[in-house]
Amino acid sequence: MSSQLSTQQCEACHVDAPKVSEEELHELMSQIPDWVPEVRDGIMMLERVYKFKNYKLAWAFANKVSELAEQEFHHPAILLEWGKVTVTWWSHAIKGLHKNDFICAAKTDQLLSD
Numbered sequence: 001m002s003s004q005l006s007t008q009q010c011e012a013c014h015v016d017a018p019k020v021s022e023e024e025l026h027e028l029m030s031q032i033p034d035w036v037p038e039v040r041d042g043i044m045m046l047e048r049v050y051k052f053k054n055y056k057l058a059w060a061f062a063n064k065v066s067e068l069a070e071q072e073f074h075h076p077a078i079l080l081e082w083g084k085v086t087v088t089w090w091s092h093a094i095k096g097l098h099k100n101d102f103i104c105a106a107k108t109d110q111l112l113s114d
């Protein structure tokens, strides 16, 4: 359930922290069905495009995602466009996906209803 992930906190991620396994990936993806795993420069990432009616609403959402990032001290790529925000989570430290990324993806989804 996505509520399960979104109630968790990011933990400090170090270079030797574990990447999620194939099995975990499958289980965690099922909890954030609107996110797509993307491999970019050999790094697995989680991405979702959010659509809005205008620039201002997209901008406000991008700001909320930025606040979440500082709260969790885990920072995504955020692409702000007219009516559209693309959020991409991955863990720089391990060049891949950590459980933190799934927690933050679930929390990003929750910002929509705030």
Ligand SMILES: C[C@H](O)[C@H](O)[C@H]1CNC2=NC(N)=NC(=O)C2=N1
Binding pocket: 013, 073, 074, 075, 076, 089, 090, 091, 092, 093, 094
């Ligand atoms: C020093 C600090 O903890 C690190 O630079 C953090 C900050 N935010 C981060 N965000 C993300 N997405 N991945 C990281 O590896 C990461 N590392």
